[in-house]
Amino acid sequence: MSKGKVEHINPEGLHAMGYSNVIAVSGNVKTIYIGGQDSVDAKGNIVGEGDLAKQVEQTLKNVEIALKAADAKRENVIKWNIHMVAGQDVRSGYEVFQKWWGDRGNPPAVTMTFVTALARPEFLCEIDAIAIVPE
Numbered sequence: 001m002s003k004g005k006v007e008h009i010n011p012e013g014l015h016a017m018g019y020s021n022v023i024a025v026s027g028n029v030k031t032i033y034i035g036g037q038d039s040v041d042a043k044g045n046i047v048g049e050g051d052l053a054k055q056v057e058q059t060l061k062n063v064e065i066a067l068k069a070a071d072a073k074r075e076n077v078i079k080w081n082i083h084m085v086a087g088q089d090v091r092s093g094y095e096v097f098q099k100w101w102g103d104r105g106n107p108p109a110v111t112m113t114f115v116t117a118l119a120r121p122e123f124l125c126e127i128d129a130i131a132i133v134p135e
Helices: 052-069 090-101
Strands: 005-008 022-026 029-037 075-086 109-115 127-135
Touching: 005 127, 022 029, 022 075, 029 052, 052 090, 052 127, 109 127
Parallel strands: 075 109
Antiparallel strands: 005 022, 029 127, 075 127
């Protein structure tokens, strides 16, 4: 069996700014799909109502719990989908994400969309992810 491989590619002609444009996965890998995480704690209480930075922080904690449950780490994430309620100033949320991600190389691919609403009116953001763990 061939060992799993993850390649982060930023081809000439595409602008890269804090994310990878292309990620190619080959060989034996475990793929993990993390469903949309919101700013709720283990008891279902909303954390950071009205505060995007606090909501992003809790949402990333939830992503971390999901990754750990699948024997993965944050550096295994290759794709983020970030959904944010329109009208939010994304800078505070981005700062939280940058601190959480740290100085790791090979940033994941990212898609960010603005939406009119999420599952609950108190939610300001939702994040889902795909992670790859080479075996």
